[in-house]
Amino acid sequence: MGKAHRLVERRHEILATIEKTGRVTVAELSDRFDVSEVTIRHDLHALHEQGFLLRSRGGAVSTNKMAELSFDVRQQHRAAQKARIGKAAAGYVNHGDTIFLDASTTSHAIIPHLKKLSELTVITNSLKAAMNFLDSPQIQIMLTGGTLRRESISLVGSTRKPLLAEINVQTGFFGARGITIKEGLTDVNLEEVAIKRMMVESCRQVMGLLDSGKWNKVAAYTFAKPEQIDCLITDKDAPEDLVRLYQKQETDVILV
Numbered sequence: 001m002g003k004a005h006r007l008v009e010r011r012h013e014i015l016a017t018i019e020k021t022g023r024v025t026v027a028e029l030s031d032r033f034d035v036s037e038v039t040i041r042h043d044l045h046a047l048h049e050q051g052f053l054l055r056s057r058g059g060a061v062s063t064n065k066m067a068e069l070s071f072d073v074r075q076q077h078r079a080a081q082k083a084r085i086g087k088a089a090a091g092y093v094n095h096g097d098t099i100f101l102d103a104s105t106t107s108h109a110i111i112p113h114l115k116k117l118s119e120l121t122v123i124t125n126s127l128k129a130a131m132n133f134l135d136s137p138q139i140q141i142m143l144t145g146g147t148l149r150r151e152s153i154s155l156v157g158s159t160r161k162p163l164l165a166e167i168n169v170q171t172g173f174f175g176a177r178g179i180t181i182k183e184g185l186t187d188v189n190l191e192e193v194a195i196k197r198m199m200v201e202s203c204r205q206v207m208g209l210l211d212s213g214k215w216n217k218v219a220a221y222t223f224a225k226p227e228q229i230d231c232l233i234t235d236k237d238a239p240e241d242l243v244r245l246y247q248k249q250e251t252d253v254i255l256v
Contacts, residue, residue, distance in 0.1 A: 010035070011043050018053055018062045025059035077105075081211040081235040084256040086110040088233050089173055089209055095119050097170045100199045101129050103154035103192065104175020106209040108132075114139065123169060125195050128153045142167075144195060156191035164202060172203030174224065176210050178217035181245045184226045185210075186219035196223035205230045212237035226251070 010033050018024050029040045044060045047053050053060045054077055086109025093099055093110075096119050101107045103126035111129060114120060115136045124130060125144040133139050144164065146155035174196055176185040185208050187193050200206050206228055212235045231252040234243075243253050 007043075011047060014043055015047065015052055018060060023056065023059060023061040027058070029059075078211045078213060078235075081256075082106050082109045084235060085209050085211065085233050087113055088254055088256045089207060090114055092171060092205075092207065092231075093117065093120070094170075097121070098123065098167060100124065100169050100172035100203055101126060102172075102174050102196055102199070103128070103149075103152045104209070106175040106211070107173045110173060110209075123164065123167070123199070125155045125159075125192075126153065127155065146195075149189070149191060152189070152192060154192065154195075156189075156195060159195065159198065161198060164198070167202070169199070169203045171205045171207060172199050173207050173209055174200070176208060176214060176223075177219035178214050179208065179210060179232070179242075180216055180218055181226060181242060183218050183222050184229060185224040186217075186222050188219045188221070190221055193221040193223045200224045200228055208232045209234075211235050212239070215239050215242050 014024065014029060026037050026040045026044070030037045033040070044053065044055060048055050048060065053062060082105060085106055090110045090113030093114060095117050098121040101110065101122055101124040103124070108126070108129060111132050114122070118138055120138070121140045121142065122129070122133065123142045123144065125146065127148070130141050130143060133141050144155055144159045146157040146159055149156045174185060177188050178186045187196065200223060206224055208224065208229050208231070210232070215234070215238050226246070226249060229251050231254065232246060233254045233256065236255045238255065246253050
């Protein structure tokens, strides 16, 4: 058996294993295939670059196990699309605005572009977002409060709802696990959804940020009904039929 054939066969078996178990480690794959850990890392890197899996510390995870992934791993998924979406979304923020950022990795992609503003108030339940603004003293950060949810590095549960209700929030930016024309924007964790629902009600403009892979998918809980969504920013591979349906109901859809 030639070297190239063995390479293809090994990578095929790696994918079969990861789709079955959800995750693998470099060490166990090295033992199974009797090759060095360096070789396995090259395999995982190549498969990651092709979009077949996501790298994690010491191994890899399946792209179909997104609900269980950490923030850092999810941030790798469709990173180029998220970067374009984040840049476009930042264009809707002006000096002096008060905005909400949820704890999604797509909303997180806005942050580098917001640091250019001379004055801004950001309300967020994302500890990751708050930490990323530490070098921007001109931007005021308000955390919603609550308890730590490690998977998303966010605060959930008890919030400063009475105080937040008194603040005029121009725009809220919300990532999602799925969007349909019937269910609207949906997500998987009820505690995260509770925060999002509260902020959807408080924001004058609701903007959904999601890559094309989220379209026509439904997660467990709706946090923004279709009629509550003012604008959607997505990538150019979003399904044209669903984009047109949202445009017909007067939702702006920005393709980047």
